[in-house]
Amino acid sequence: MAMYLVTGCAGFIGSQVCTRLLADGHGVVGVDSINDAYDVRLKQWRLEQLRAHSQFAFHHLDISARDALRPVFTRELSGVINLAARAGVRQSLENPWVYFDANVTGTLNLLEMCREFGVRKFVIASSSSVYGNQNPRPFREDANTDAPPSPYAASKKAAEVLCHTYHELFGLDVTVLRYFTVYGPAGRPDMSIFRFVQWISEGKPITLFGDGKQERDFTFVADVARGTIAALKPLGFEIINLGADQPIVLSDVIAMIEDAVGKKAALDPQPRNPMDMLATWADIGKAKHLLAWSPQISFDDGIRATVEWYRANRAWASQVSTR
Numbered sequence: 001m002a003m004y005l006v007t008g009c010a011g012f013i014g015s016q017v018c019t020r021l022l023a024d025g026h027g028v029v030g031v032d033s034i035n036d037a038y039d040v041r042l043k044q045w046r047l048e049q050l051r052a053h054s055q056f057a058f059h060h061l062d063i064s065a066r067d068a069l070r071p072v073f074t075r076e077l078s079g080v081i082n083l084a085a086r087a088g089v090r091q092s093l094e095n096p097w098v099y100f101d102a103n104v105t106g107t108l109n110l111l112e113m114c115r116e117f118g119v120r121k122f123v124i125a126s127s128s129s130v131y132g133n134q135n136p137r138p139f140r141e142d143a144n145t146d147a148p149p150s151p152y153a154a155s156k157k158a159a160e161v162l163c164h165t166y167h168e169l170f171g172l173d174v175t176v177l178r179y180f181t182v183y184g185p186a187g188r189p190d191m192s193i194f195r196f197v198q199w200i201s202e203g204k205p206i207t208l209f210g211d212g213k214q215e216r217d218f219t220f221v222a223d224v225a226r227g228t229i230a231a232l233k234p235l236g237f238e239i240i241n242l243g244a245d246q247p248i249v250l251s252d253v254i255a256m257i258e259d260a261v262g263k264k265a266a267l268d269p270q271p272r273n274p275m276d277m278l279a280t281w282a283d284i285g286k287a288k289h290l291l292a293w294s295p296q297i298s299f300d301d302g303i304r305a306t307v308e309w310y311r312a313n314r315a316w317a318s319q320v321s322t323r
Contacts (some may be wrong), residue, residue, distance in 0.1 A: 185309030194285030210272030243282025
């Protein structure tokens with residue numbers, strides 16, 4: 001079977017991708033800096049699940065440090081899946097430098113290592129944030145993404161452009177995946193679904209930015225992991241949306257979590273951040289055509305799976321910082 005390098009292996013999506021690759025019999029070289037962008041207890045929990053596999057090798061390092069990357073590369077690698085990134089729109093305004101270190105310099109380092117070691121396949125996580133608020137919905141991959149609304153989105157766009165350059169210059173086979181609001185068990189605590197589940201479960205007020213009418217194309221993490229692995233096939237250079245193709249209003253999300261948890265939420269309304277997108281909606285025609293991929297988990301089932309995970313891990317998950 002094949003051997004893949006997965007960066008961000010202790011991350012939300014990365015850990016799910018590693019788990020699926022290992023279950024399919026592949027070897028995984030996992031890389032993660034275990035940074036404190038959010039509560040590291042979640043990263044450590046995910047990593048513990050992966051360490052149980054004999055075909056998983058972990059390296060604690062930062063992809064923005066090029067010399068540290070070289071020892072984990074071999075010519076036996078079948079491909080690289082770059083899921084290591086700094087994510088989050090609001091935080092990127094506070095410290096844009098760390099976003100460009102991870103998302104741009106880190107990507108450049110990995111592309112250079114692929115060139116040097118002859119690794120032919122590169123899959124990278126991008127974001128629906130690159131579409132901004134100016135494009136018609138649903139967002140198509142050929143939309144104009146030259147006006148990213150935040151430093152985070154700008155860093156993702158820059159990484160996409162670098163990938164195209166390495167494809168053109170060196171023939172690297174690259175698939176850029178634009179993820180749409182990924183959620184699910186053991187999710188990121190800085191995102192709405194984890195926060196709402198924890199806050200409602202623990203009787204804390206929900207901080208709601210804006211009027212609750214924002215729409216998000218929430219996509220279950222297992223579906224995203226499946227699509228990411230499907231993108232390992234040879235494609236040349238492609239940008240592909242992975243989304244649910246079913247935007248959901250934020251106020252409806254809260255109501256569904258209330259139902260799954262069995263408690264009502266107390267709301268703490270706050271002004272909307274101008275960098276936040278008003279709505280996201282993925283056109284997934286390209287994913288269906290090129291990857292034979294479409295989402296399989298309904299939002300209702302995904303929310304219930306997330307709440308069940310939280311209940312099973314509540315002793316420590318209730319203490320996870322959502323700041």
